[in-house]
Amino acid sequence: MSRNLALPKPLSIFSRITSSTKIQTLTLQPLKDDDLNIHNNIFNTTFNHEHFYTSLLDRSTCRRHLNQIHSQITLTGFQFNGFIITKFIHVASNLGEILYARQVFDEFPEPYVFLWNAIIRGYSKQNKFSEGIAMYNRMQNTGVGPDCFTLPHVLKACGGAAAFEVGRAVHGQIFRRGFEGDGFVQNGLVAAYAKCGRIDNARSVFDGLGDRTVVSWTSIISAYAQNGEPIEALRIFKKMRSCGLQPDWITLVSVISAYADVEDVGQGKSSHSCVIKMGLESEPDLRIALITLYAKCGNVMIAKSLFDETETCNVIMWNTMISGFAKNGCCNEAIILFEQMLLRNLKPDSVTVCSTILACAQLGSLEEARKMGDYIDKSEYKHDVFVNSALIDMYAKCGSVELARKVFDQTKTKDIVVWSSMIVGYGLHGKAREAINLFDSMKQAGVGPNDVTFIGLLTACNHAGLVEDGWRIFNSMKDYNIEPRHQHYACVVDLLGRAGCLDRAYDFIKKMPIDPGVSVWGALLSASRIYRHVALGEYSAQHLFLLDPYNTGHYVQLSNLYASVRMWSGVARVRVLMKEKGLAKDMGCSMIEINGKLHVFRMGDMSHPRSDEIFKEHKRLDTRLKEAGLVADTESALHDLSYEDKEESICNHSERLAIVYGLMSTPAGSILRVTKNLRACVNCHAAIKLISRIENREIVVRDANRFHHFKNGECSCGDYW
DNA sequence: TTAGGGTTAG
DSSP, X not given: OGGGTTOOOOOGGGGSBOOHHHHHHHTTSOOOHHHHOGGGSOBOTTOOHHHHHHHHHHTOOSHHHHHHHHHHHHHTTOTTOHHHHHHHHHHHHHTTOHHHHHHHHHHSSSOXXXXXXXXXXXXXXXXXXXXXXXXXXXXXXXXXXXXXTHHHHHHHHHHHTTOHHHHHHHHHHHHHTTOTTOHHHHHHHHXXXXXXXXXXXXXXXXXXXXXXXXXXXXXXXXXHHHTTOHHHHHHHHHHHHHTTOOOOHHHHHHHHHHHHHTTOHHHHHHHHHHHHHTTOTTOHHHHHXXXXXXXXXXXXXXXXXXXXXXXXXXXXXXXXXXXXXXXXXXXXHHHHHHHHHHHTTOOOOHHHHHHHHHHHHHHTOHHHXXXXXXXHHTSTTTTOHHHXXXXXXXXXXXXXXXXHHHHHHHOSSOOHHHHHHHHHHHHHTTOHHHHHHHHHHHHHTTOOOOHHHHHHHHHHHHHHTOHHHHHHHHHHGGGGTOOOOHHHHHHHHHHHHHTTOHHHHHHHHHTOSSOOOHHHHHHHHHHHHHTTOHHHHHHHHHHHHHHSTTOHHHHHHHHHHHHHTTOHHHHHHHHHHHHHTTOOOOOOEEEEEETTEEEEEETTOOOSTTHHHHHHHHHHHHHHHHHTTOOOOOOSSOTTSOHHHHHHHHHTOHHHHHHHHHHHHSOTTOOEEEEESSOOOHHHHHHHHHHHHHTTOOEEXXXXXXXXXXXXXXXXXXXXX
């Protein structure tokens, strides 16, 4: 028998060994130290060693068990028994002891295919894909050919490492060795190609399958779902059903995730009922898919109740809920959940901290960001590339490009995402020179740019008004074989439009090789509003109302454009349109953090406990501003108010209240940081510049679009936003 | 011993 290779004669000690029946009963119980002490309970000479060691290994739960079993194996001379050692490698790698498994593998003189399968499987299971592939190559170099069990494991490794070329080579071997009819191998190929993003290759393997099982269907459905084609995934799912096949729980995970991607909460809900009908609602991984679905569709409370109902949540479930909160703007809830995790002594993984960092970035509070930064600094994730790029993004979005740069400088292995995050960070703050210089250093470091790098560069040029640099950068994209996407075109339109080159912007749109989307028309409308170009503004708005009819922002922009040229009838028309669609203007809202507590203000907000003092101080400041020469521009949108009313409602804008409260509650000379949900208005921008001078304060405002650093009466945006 | 899924950064 091949698996009994090198089986030595039993040593004398084995003349007194437990009976097989006794071992059968033992397998039902967890391993105890006594079970390992085989010297004490040995009688029977018909003992089956393989059975005995398999039983012990099956019940092992830790490295200590493995150590003891391994020394027994060696002591009894079974270290060359292929069957026992294969089992050992299998169990050790399942327990995460892949290095130990490898050590035992290396001690085996001439491993045959079962042992190779076990070690390759071990590496694949532990996500050590390149090691798995390396072992596969070594196996072949030693003259051992793969069998139908080797191939699915090595294909999994190819998928995990996104090693398309290796996968294709394996595919060739499958043909040459005649495994092309094996269902397991074929499904493995579909999955491997899908994970490499080669959906066409995956599809052609699937199309060639004679016998399609639920696993085959699930493989191709998830292939489309993972590659950004959820609609095709769902179409294939329908086809599978029409062939009379019932989905199992893994199929449903992929289907629900496709519904989440297309944000079809209705169909998602019917899958949820299907899950309940099939009695699968307590399956943790299906819960994760459902929580993602509800969170992505904006039903964050349903997601939370599913989360709360779950007795023992695993890390991924916590991650799903934290990122679900963050994506729905519930940043505080996300951070609180992270803190709860720590309080319960649950160990966050790198995904958990990335999701929480994202929540901090969205919240915009530098204080909260610093806390997170300190936590990471003391954690094992200090050198994680994902975490570092998230931190760079967070600090930049929380107003401190300096802290972002500090993390950037401390990041040892800088991948493209780390470089791009920093470039995008500079872009956000209008630091175009720094962004372009960093781009040069990046190229010198041998890192090639990607599409996001260019978004950062173009945004930087936009905010700094560097039209020609931006134009040159956009045109250089083709040198790097990067196809511009909607956002890049929108950046260029914005760049040209803001600089007043409206005709050039419009020409540019006409020549675009792809259909202009919301962002492109939005940029043109915004430029038309700045330069009061009614015809172009109306034209852009027409497109926007078709493409994105429920976005309040477009209506407000058009209305402001009409108001700026005193076309009150136009303003009224837009109002009617909004009413018909059931839309209301977004309420401006600003936040400031004082001593770790967030204070939120809306326009004319009287709800703050210190409201009286705030308004008194506001009035005093207003008088000083007027004395310093500030005149409100009352010509925008508020045409149906009297001059005084207009002036009052402008002065009561939320950011002004937040700043007044900040001035009252912080020591002289300290920096104020305010976050606003909409874009800063012209009046407030002018007022804040003046406040920074007369109060001698640096004020950092994050609006919906970018950062403004106000200092000594000037703003970093150079009045260009 | 073997295949399919779910959470994360710009």
